[in-house]
Amino acid sequence: MPYIPHTQKDTEEMLKTIGVARIDDLFDAVPVEIFQKSAFNLPPGLSEQETRAEVERLAARNNNPRVSFVGGGVYQHYIPAHVAHLAGRSEFYTAYTPYQPEISQGILQSIFEYQTMITRLTGMDASNASMYDGSSAAGEVCFMVAGLAGKNKILAARSVNPQYREVMRTYCTAKDLELVEVPFERETGRINLEKLAEMLDEEAAGVFVQSPNFFGVVEDLKRIADLARAKGKVTAQIITEALSLGLLTPPGENDINIAVGEGQSFGLPVSGGGPGFGFLAVKEKHVRKLPGRIVGETADAAGRKAYVLTLQAREQHIRREKASSNICSNQAWCALTGVIYLASLGKKLRDLALLNHQNSLYFQKKLSENGWQRTFSAPFFNEFVVDVGDVRSALLKLREKKIAGGLDLGGLYPELMGKMLITVTEIIEKDKMESYLETII
Numbered sequence: 328m329p330y331i332p333h334t335q336k337d338t339e340e341m342l343k344t345i346g347v348a349r350i351d352d353l354f355d356a357v358p359v360e361i362f363q364k365s366a367f368n369l370p371p372g373l374s375e376q377e378t379r380a381e382v383e384r385l386a387a388r389n390n391n392p393r394v395s396f397v398g399g400g401v402y403q404h405y406i407p408a409h410v411a412h413l414a415g416r417s418e419f420y421t422a423y424t425p426y427q428p429e430i431s432q433g434i435l436q437s438i439f440e441y442q443t444m445i446t447r448l449t450g451m452d453a454s455n456a457s458m459y460d461g462s463s464a465a466g467e468v469c470f471m472v473a474g475l476a477g478k479n480k481i482l483a484a485r486s487v488n489p490q491y492r493e494v495m496r497t498y499c500t501a502k503d504l505e506l507v508e509v510p511f512e513r514e515t516g517r518i519n520l521e522k523l524a525e526m527l528d529e530e531a532a533g534v535f536v537q538s539p540n541f542f543g544v545v546e547d548l549k550r551i552a553d554l555a556r557a558k559g560k561v562t563a564q565i566i567t568e569a570l571s572l573g574l575l576t577p578p579g580e581n582d583i584n585i586a587v588g589e590g591q592s593f594g595l596p597v598s599g600g601g602p603g604f605g606f607l608a609v610k611e612k613h614v615r616k617l618p619g620r621i622v623g624e625t626a627d628a629a630g631r632k633a634y635v636l637t638l639q640a641r642e643q644h645i646r647r648e649k650a651s652s653n654i655c656s657n658q659a660w661c662a663l664t665g666v667i668y669l670a671s672l673g674k675k676l677r678d679l680a681l682l683n684h685q686n687s688l689y690f691q692k693k694l695s696e697n698g699w700q701r702t703f704s705a706p707f708f709n710e711f712v713v714d715v716g717d718v719r720s721a722l723l724k725l726r727e728k729k730i731a732g733g734l735d736l737g738g739l740y741p742e743l744m745g746k747m748l749i750t751v752t753e754i755i756e757k758d759k760m761e762s763y764l765e766t767i768i
Contacts, residue, residue, distance in 0.1 A: 393729040393730070394755065395730075396730070396750055396755065397733060398749075401597050401600055403596075403597055403752055404570065404753065406594050407668075410594045410667050414663055414664040418433065419660065432634055435636075437666055439623075441457065441665065441666045442622060444665075448569075449578050449579055449608045450586075451577075451610060453608065453614045453621065454621075455617050455618065455619035456621060456659070457605060457658045458604070458607055458619055460603050460604065460658075461567055461590075461591075461603065462495075464589075464607050465491050465535065465563075465588075466495050467619075470504075470618070471616050471617070472561045474651045476531075478532035480507060481531075482508075482509050482523070483506055484509050484535065486517070486518060487535060487536070487541060487565055488541045489541065513742075515704050516544035516703030517544055517703075518540075520550060520551070524554055527554070527560050532561060533555065533561030533562060535564075536548070536551055536565070537566070538565075538566070539566075539567075541567075542702075543687075544707050545707060548581035549582065552582040553582070561584045563586075564583045564588075569589060569593055570676075570709070570752075572680075573677045573679060573681075574681055585608075585609050587606070587608075588606055589605060590606050590662070590665050593668045595664055607619065620655070621637050679753060680708075683752050686753065686755055687750075689757075690751045691707075693760060694749070699715055700713065701714075709751055712747065713733075714745060718745060721747070722747075724766055727766075728762065730759075732749070733750070734748040735747055
């Protein structure tokens with residue numbers, strides 16, 4: 328392999344140091360029967376131009392949809408060209424999580440601006456510097472809620488994204504915490520408040536509720552928070568569609584204690600499901616239990632504005648075995664992309680969120696007129712569940728027209744066989760809705 332820089336002499340010296348005669352001796356532990364004994368059946372090498380043409384030919388065989396009505400935790404929104412351009416500048420793109428903050432003032436400032444935006448959107452007092460993604464952030468909050476209450480039972484609405492619940496359950500297992508699901512009302516799609524009241528017993532630490540939930544339904548968060556507070560429990564709201572924060576009442580104004588979610592909708596593409604960034608914000612009284620990193624603003628010895636990592640006594644590198652979390656990094660570049668996206672929209676974020684809601688209302692009405700009735704009665708943001716019957720047949724029919732028609736809920740919720748989750752964002756124009764309707768009629 329001519330691209331390997333080691334000379335024969337280099338190789339001989341390394342083998343001698345290791346104590347083996349040949350490179351093949353390094354693989355003695357591998358069973359002989361699984362070795363590739365003959366040459367790989369590969370075609371001759373191609374030039375760059377020929378390789379590009381061949382890859383494009385293969386890619387053209389994919390039956391990619393032209394339009395997608397699939398959401399369920401990852402959402403397609405229009406991303407202005409300047410967002411990727413600015414985030415891709417070398418000053419940002421090559422910057423890593425600031426382990427030596429005194430020489431990382433630029434990236435620290437971007438994180439500080441990110442924290443400010445998240446606290447304003449959520450109505451909370453403090454935010455961390457971001458986390459890996461929404462689901463693992465929710466898992467971290469399980470530890471936080473259990474630590475705040477000194478209890479081992481965590482309640483989570485069954486209407487929380489199933490993938491989030493799976494990750495949360497994995498986290499809870501590692502800490503001997505019990506994750507218990509609270510059922511939803513079959514008529515409204517909201518969490519069953521009567522069941523929740525029963526389950527908020529002495530052993531419960533708190534409750535996780537998603538709003539808009541996995542069915543797109545907006546929960547009555549004020550009632551949930553009041554119910555939990557009356558019993559001395561912590562409430563954590565999960566937000567997977569971050570754009571909803573531009574229109575709905577912020578968690579903090581509903582007396583929610585912790586807001587956690589996924590920021591992918593803020594300027595990051597679907598890209599096969601990632602990367603995104605998890606956001607996490609809390610009320611001031613919980614800030615010392617907040618996992619992850621926090622950037623603060625101060626002044627240096629010359630009186631100039633400076634940014635530092637603050638409240639590090641929370642971190643595992645100081646608290647060690649007493650720490651509630653071992654996360655010591657963040658999704659700095661993805662969070663920066665979110666900052667650029669949000670700064671570009673400004674107060675227009677509300678208009679964009681409203682457009683999402685209006686588009687989904689319009690399409691839901693059209694589907695209803697054509698026989699696909701809505702399953703749940705409570706208000707929704709930009710996705711909703713409809714009664715389809717034969718979901719598989721409908722999705723295949725739409726796929727033939729290069730339309731990803733929605734998400735079959737039967738595999739995730741056996742009680743919702745024949746139901747489909749449909750998402751409508753600002754990129755779904757009326758002509759695309761008409762194509763959908765023409766296909767299913």
